[in-house]
Amino acid sequence: MKQQAMLVSELLPHYRYGVFKALEVNDSGTEWSFAAGNSDRAKSIPTIERNLLQTTFALQNRHLPKGLLWQSGLLGTVRRRRPDVLVFTGDVSHLSTWAATVLARFQGAKVFFWTIGWHRPERGLKKFTRMCFYSLAHGLMLYGETGKRIGNEMGYPNKRMWVINNALGSSLNAASAKDMDPATLEAFRQKLPSGGTTIGVVVRQNASKRLDLVIRAAAEMDRRGRPVNVLLVGEGPEHQALKSLARELGVALFMPGPAYSQQELDLVYDRLSLTVLPCQAGLAVMQSLERGVPVITDDAPYTQAPESDAVRDGETGARYTAGSVSALADAIETWLGRLEASPATVAQRCKKEIEEGWTPTAQAQLIETVLLRNEEAP
Known part of the structure; x- marks a missing residue:
């Protein structure tokens, strides 16, 4: 049976279209679906039309004070679909990601956060909160080596961090x-x-x-x-x-x-x-x-x-x-x-x-490599 993977994001941003399509046609046999709301808080980022992707699930973004976000429908989608792998855009301010990660792990899924990670070393409550959040995942897919290096300095396990770069280009940029x-x-x-x-x-x-x-x-x-x-x-x-x-x-x-x-x-x-x-x-x-x-x-x-x-x-x-x-x-x-x-x-x-x-195809291959390396890991 093919591995079922679900990517969860605040929205489906136009600049990720190339990567999402490359994931859909991957050679590893993973079947991808995408769960997301319709817009960001400022409604400033153009999004991908859902019919351009094979399988999508609509969530309702509830933007809360102080930049926090709750995605209604996420917990139900994870509970019903029971994907083998969940990849969240790892934003610590997305409260529903905290809850959905715990649920997914309880159901036996692998969980990864796709995130820029650390911009600079942190201390105090900010460091503690981020480390608690990141520890919920099996690992981090990071944009660059700087985030990984700082993560090491902060005490996050090196073996749970992978650099997948940041893809250039979107065929939706008409x-x-x-x-x-x-x-x-x-x-x-x-x-x-x-x-x-x-x-x-x-x-x-x-x-x-x-x-x-x-x-x-x-x-x-x-x-x-x-x-x-x-x-x-x-x-x-x-x-x-x-x-x-x-x-x-x-x-x-x-x-x-x-x-x-x-x-x-x-x-x-x-x-x-x-x-x-x-x-x-x-x-x-x-x-x-x-x-x-x-x-x-x-x-x-x-x-x-x-x-x-x-x-x-x-x-x-x-x-x-x-x-x-x-x-x-x-x-x-x-x-x-x-x-x-x-x-x-x-x-x-x-x-x-x-x-x-740094192309969509190259980034999709790096993501798939992370999943394959962790398929049998505890």
């Missing part, structure tokens, strides 16, 4: 797949640098992203006799301040606004030699490496997103000393040299990183 009007696309193209070496990033222009460091590093490169253009694609509250800084330092800055379509993004990454995101590197890492463009970001241990794990120092990019303009300029200079020497090799390594660990 808006980005549509062809743009040629005139609109050409207008966007005209806002990009037409020659010279270009560094930059596609990201919202917030103060927390420290995009000023990209401009300051470009000024340092100019002083070293290696001038570069800076291309910052996006919008945000730091827009004017960044323009003023570039003007003050004499840096060639291009700011074409946001890029939403794949065609616009392809144009951007065709211009970029390097993606330079000084800190908090997330989705931009995926977009860049997928197109063969290496990434430079900082080495801060607790402020990076899980996707930054794909930046492998010396292979798919570099980690520089956080906050140091000279260290950032050194990394840029080193990688521009590598790109001049072997551009095809660099691009191949970047694309391979995404293909082997």
